[in-house]
Amino acid sequence: MKLLENKRGLVVGVANAHSIAWGISQACHQQGAELAFTYLNESLEKRVRPLAESLNSTLIIPCDVAQDSSLQQMREQVEKWGPLDFVVHAVAFAQREDLDGRFIDTSREGFRIALDVSAYSLVALAKACEGLLRPGGSIVALTYYGAQKVMRNYNVMGVAKAALEASVRYLAADMGPQNIRVNAISAGPIKTLSAKGIRDFNDMLRHAGEKAPLQRNVECMEVGKSAVYLLSDLSSGVTGEVHYVDCGYNLMGM
Numbered sequence: 001m002k003l004l005e006n007k008r009g010l011v012v013g014v015a016n017a018h019s020i021a022w023g024i025s026q027a028c029h030q031q032g033a034e035l036a037f038t039y040l041n042e043s044l045e046k047r048v049r050p051l052a053e054s055l056n057s058t059l060i061i062p063c064d065v066a067q068d069s070s071l072q073q074m075r076e077q078v079e080k081w082g083p084l085d086f087v088v089h090a091v092a093f094a095q096r097e098d099l100d101g102r103f104i105d106t107s108r109e110g111f112r113i114a115l116d117v118s119a120y121s122l123v124a125l126a127k128a129c130e131g132l133l134r135p136g137g138s139i140v141a142l143t144y145y146g147a148q149k150v151m152r153n154y155n156v157m158g159v160a161k162a163a164l165e166a167s168v169r170y171l172a173a174d175m176g177p178q179n180i181r182v183n184a185i186s187a188g189p190i191k192t193l194s195a196k197g198i199r200d201f202n203d204m205l206r207h208a209g210e211k212a213p214l215q216r217n218v219e220c221m222e223v224g225k226s227a228v229y230l231l232s233d234l235s236s237g238v239t240g241e242v243h244y245v246d247c248g249y250n251l252m253g254m
């Protein structure tokens with residue numbers, strides 16, 4: 001029996017074949033899950049639709065998590081599709097100028113956008129999916145160690161990830177009585193579309209690969225396999241956690 005057989009999940013955050021959400025989708029599909037996908041806009045639809053169809057997905061719909069009306073339309077379409085067992089939130093955005101230089105220079109609007117799209121969106125998505133998720137359901141969000149420690153150029157996104165991690169705990173407390181779990185995976189750096197927006201990302205990647213106990217960087221499919229654990233009944237007693245999938249980087253001091 002596969003770990004996600006007879007389970008149906010919604011994946012929010014595939015942009016292309018390099019997306020962490022795509023690694024998670026492939027791992028979930030291998031374990032028997034039936035998946036629905038969202039895409040941000042028409043230009044990304046061109047990339048997301050063929051990927052989703054390659055996993056036999058029948059529900060591929062637009063969703064801008066910064067728009068309540070878009071979340072509401074997404075909810076209505078998912079509701080027609082049927083009940084959910086899990087939701088993957090792999091969404092983040094900050095203005096390019098706020099991922100460079102000094103955090104102190106972040107504008108009010110830049111701060112608002114980063115926190116809205118990267119952190120509040122988890123709360124809004126959880127709310128939109130409440131009632132669609134069956135008891136035993138699981139929500140997984142993606143975070144980064146920059147929530148806990150200062151990472152050069154990560155800046156406002158570190159603050160947004162700190163808010164996301166705290167939101168995971170508060171949502172876990174709210175949804176626990178319905179037997180719905182909420183966790184986060186803190187992934188090590190991976191070269192994706194979003195990562196390209198961070199200045200000197202290649203330095204980050206090289207440093208993490210050298211310093212991590214496993215002496216390399218993590219791969220998308222490894223994040224995917226850990227997500228399968230958190231999305232499946234294997235982790236039925238785990239909620240409100242931030243699970244590091246970073247080749248051990250976070251535990252190293254000097």
Ligand code: NAD
Pocket residue numbers: 012013014015016018019020021039040044063064065066089090091092093117142143144145186187188189190191192193194195
């Ligand atoms: P990615 O660019 O492939 O994915 C980011 C996704 O966010 C895209 O699909 C984009 O369309 C979506 N998005 C942005 N604004 C949106 C909006 N308003 N509404 C709906 N979707 C929106 O990059 P990724 O690195 O796979 O990022 C996925 C998640 O993983 C993010 O939360 C990111 O912070 C996190 N993460 C990434 C790394 C890394 O090194 N790449 C490490 C740790 C955590």
